[in-house]
Amino acid sequence: MASPYLDHHLALLAHLRGILVALGEAEQVPEESHALFLDRFDELLTLxxxxxxxSLYLGQDLLCQVIHRYPQITHLVPRDLLWFFGGDCLHFMPDEEITLFQALDERRYEAxxxxxxxxxxQEKQLLALPQESSKH
Incomplete structure (x- = not known):
C-alpha cells in the first residue's frame, strides 16, 4: 500500500540511483561490480x-554499501533514507540529526x-528552523 511517506522515500531512492548511474557513466567505479550493485538497487525499489x-533489511544493507563503496558521494545520500531504513544506517547520523528525525516521526505518527x-x-523544514526564527 503506497503512502505519501513511502512515495517520498521512493523518490529519494530514485534520485540516489541517478547519482549512482552518473558515477558509472563517469567511469569512476569498476563497471562490472557497479552494474551488479545497480541491479540489487533496482530490486530494492521493486520490493x-x-x-x-x-525490504527494510535490504535497504539498510544497500545504503551502508553505498557509503562504503562510494565514499565520494556520501554527502549526497539523502539523510531521510538513512532514517527510513534505520538499523546500521543510523551509525552515519549524528545524535542531533537522530533527535530531529525522532521528533518528525512522532509528529507523523500523531497525524x-x-x-x-x-x-x-514541510514538517521537516519546520523542525529544522532555529528556535529564534519562530519568535519573529
Whole structure:
C-alpha cells in the first residue's frame, strides 16, 4: 500500500540511483561490480513498493554499501533514507540529526492516529528552523 511517506522515500531512492548511474557513466567505479550493485538497487525499489516492511533489511544493507563503496558521494545520500531504513544506517547520523528525525516521526505518527494529513518535507523544514526564527 503506497503512502505519501513511502512515495517520498521512493523518490529519494530514485534520485540516489541517478547519482549512482552518473558515477558509472563517469567511469569512476569498476563497471562490472557497479552494474551488479545497480541491479540489487533496482530490486530494492521493486520490493519496497510491494512489501515495505520486508525490504527494510535490504535497504539498510544497500545504503551502508553505498557509503562504503562510494565514499565520494556520501554527502549526497539523502539523510531521510538513512532514517527510513534505520538499523546500521543510523551509525552515519549524528545524535542531533537522530533527535530531529525522532521528533518528525512522532509528529507523523500523531497525524496518522488522528487521520490528519502529514507533509514530511514541510514538517521537516519546520523542525529544522532555529528556535529564534519562530519568535519573529
Amino acid at each position: 519496497l513498493q510491494e512489501s515495505p516492511e520486508e 496518522e492516529q488522528n487521520d490528519e494529513p502529514f507533509d514530511w518535507v
